[in-house]
Amino acid sequence: MIGYHLVRLAKFSGRETRAAFWPWAAVVVGLVLLGGVAAMTPQVLASMAKMRKFALEHPDQATITSGPGHYEISIEGHHPELMPDMGPFVLALEGTMAVLIVLIAAAAVRRLHDRGVRAPGRCCPCRSCFSASPGCPCSLPIRCSTPACSDCCSSTISAILQPLAR
Structure with a gap:
């Protein structure tokens, strides 16, 4: 292993x-x-x-x-x-x-x-976090309700860890 x-x-x-x-x-x-x-x-x-x-x-x-x-x-x-x-x-x-x-x-x-989830790469997985990438093609299921980066980051981490566990 x-x-x-x-x-x-x-x-x-x-x-x-x-x-x-x-x-x-x-x-x-x-x-x-x-x-x-x-x-x-x-x-x-x-x-x-x-x-x-x-x-x-x-x-x-x-x-x-x-x-x-x-x-x-x-x-x-x-x-x-x-x-x-x-x-x-x-x-x-x-x-x-x-x-x-x-x-x-x-x-x-x-x-x-x-798991069929595209890993975050060159794009921002959350549109509300960085306004420079409004058309983010990431397929992660993240949609922050507030533009605060702390919310965005915790949502990003959750969205990455949840598919790993399945």
Whole structure:
């Protein structure tokens, strides 16, 4: 299964059955989640180490409580220096999402083809979202009731995911 999908990462034509798609999707999502956790864990641990050091150096502003199954550090006041650097978090999130998209995109398009749904490509799937494409030829069943992009995007996501599940 993994080899089958890896050699077809760039093949957006053809069809993909449910039996072939969903195990692959589960493997990809699981690997992306594990990769994200592995990428973010060092930042979380570094932040916890900073908090512990602060708590030990300033016992009047912090309390450490530990017991079976839990460890808690309570810090009074505003101390932004204890917060983790969000840059690596964002970078890890961007990286894991890029991997997810690369690994699942072609299989999702093939799955949509199998359901008889044209995958969104060079056109906007919702006319009310972008006025530059009023004659959108997409066949996705999307018609937003409001021109707000958030409504449009959620409708687009729903319209793409629903046929994948069938």
